[in-house]
Amino acid sequence: MSIQHSPKKTTTKEGTGAQSTFGSTSDLSETENVKLNITKRVKRRYECCDVAEMMAKFREEMMEAINGFGNMQTKNMSDIRDDMSAIRNQINEIKTSNEALFREQNELRIDLTELKQLQSSTEQKLKTIETDVIQLKTGSYSGKAAEHPTAASEYESVVQEFQERCSREKNVIITGIEEPKLDNPERRRESDMTEVLNITKTLLPNCPNPVKVMRLGKYDSNKNRPIKVSFESNTISRKILQNKDKVDKKYKIYYDQTPKQQQFLKNLQAEIKKRQENGEKDLIIKYIKGIPKIIQSHTPKN
Template sequence: MNNLLRSPNGGGICRGSSDSQLNMSAVSDNSQVTFRNKRKLHSENDRIMDELSDLKKQMADMIALISSTSSAQTENIDKLCRDVTAIRNEVNSVSNTMASMTIEQDKLRTDIHHLVTSTQDTKKRVTLLESDVNELKLSATQNSNKMLVTCESYEKLINECQERNERRKNIILAGITESTAENNADRTQHDLQEVSKVIKLLNSDCPEPQQIFRLGRYQSNKSRLIKVCFSSEKITKQLLRKKTTVQLNNIKIYSDQTPYQREVLKNLQKELQQRTANGECNLRIKYEKGIPKIIKIDAKNFTATVTEF
């Protein structure tokens, strides 16, 4: 665009006339005059406006981005806070769980200690029970043995009583010479005659015995004892009472005793010999109610004092 120079119509320097216009080109240097291009100014303004608009847009985008970032950061911070809170809660929960586990462990440890103590007490009780059971077994065995012994003793006692009752009807004769006849019937007849002689001497009214027989095996150089069996105990008692009143020429009469009675009498005889050897005097064996006892005779009054051992 060409520069336009405006000047007064007079074309010269204003000299005071009122209708003249000042010629700026004449007054001032060109350097002091600014020439503007209107189209170019409008273009610059548009460009500036566009730049401002772009800048505003960029600033708006930046503000939006900052706002978005701030929101995202806020959300992230909130999420982080929530996560931290959750972690803190989890830590607290774990801490509580650990505390509960510690309490449970202490309780379990206490229970185990009680269980061990109870187990030891149970073992001691089991040991005591085993000892008691063994004692009971031993006691039961001993009692069983005692019962067996007692039963056997009772049985022996009953058998002894029965045997004594049977033997009370019998007497034993010793000193009757045994016949040397070969025939058994002849020997038996001889014994019967000799026995009859003896019992008639003691009691003329005595009935005949039911049975007689020799005891033990035959020996040619020895006369065996003769067992004489009667029907009642009364007959034998009469004969035994009178045996000391009649002279029988070395023939002796005894009551028929059981093996136990003979053993008791044998022991008493040994005891009598021992006591006599030790210096005791005036001792002898006497039967009291069918039981043999060692008695001491009073030499002054000729009475017997029974001494039981």
């Protein structure tokens, strides 16, 4: 069965001569417009998808950049904190060094003052002694010693004793250091020097090396002879004697005394013994300005 279509009708517009066709067929121009619109929508959809991907990628790159920048800033801050901590430690070390240097300067200043006072006192004593000696030699000395026929010789003995004491003030005597069992004297002296330095540096960390170290008496492998240690200044020997209680108790440190000083000390010890037998208690010998004296110790009562 065939479908019949109505014939196309053509009309001519009045005054133009153009013909119009009427019928049931689709308008081709409208179809083309629809296709164009569809193509534009699809193209816009693809463009929107591209923009979204670009934005997502851009956000991802920005986040990576921000995270990287944050990590870098965190590391920089950590490095800065470490540097600040190191600077603070260095400042503290500098402060500690300055404080130690300041204390040493004060000690040196005090030592220098004491040395000047001692030098002044010694010079004054020497001048007095020299004047008296000159007077003795010229026979113009008017002191009590001039009344005795042996005054000049006795006074000369006093001068020699004074000079010897001044010389011995630079020395200390150390006992308790074991005698090295070595045949070579030089190696024994080296061993003694090492032991002496260990003791002096313990008592006085900045103690200078002694100018001389020697054993007293003849060598005997079965005995430990005392050691005489000599320094350039009596200031060092005095400080060592002031700190002598800090050393191990097996070591003993004494003044380097002249024979007359030793005899005087023995007399004091004998006097203490006698007074203790008579009932006196708490008697000790104490050095006051370098001179041994008997005093009564003030022991605390329980």
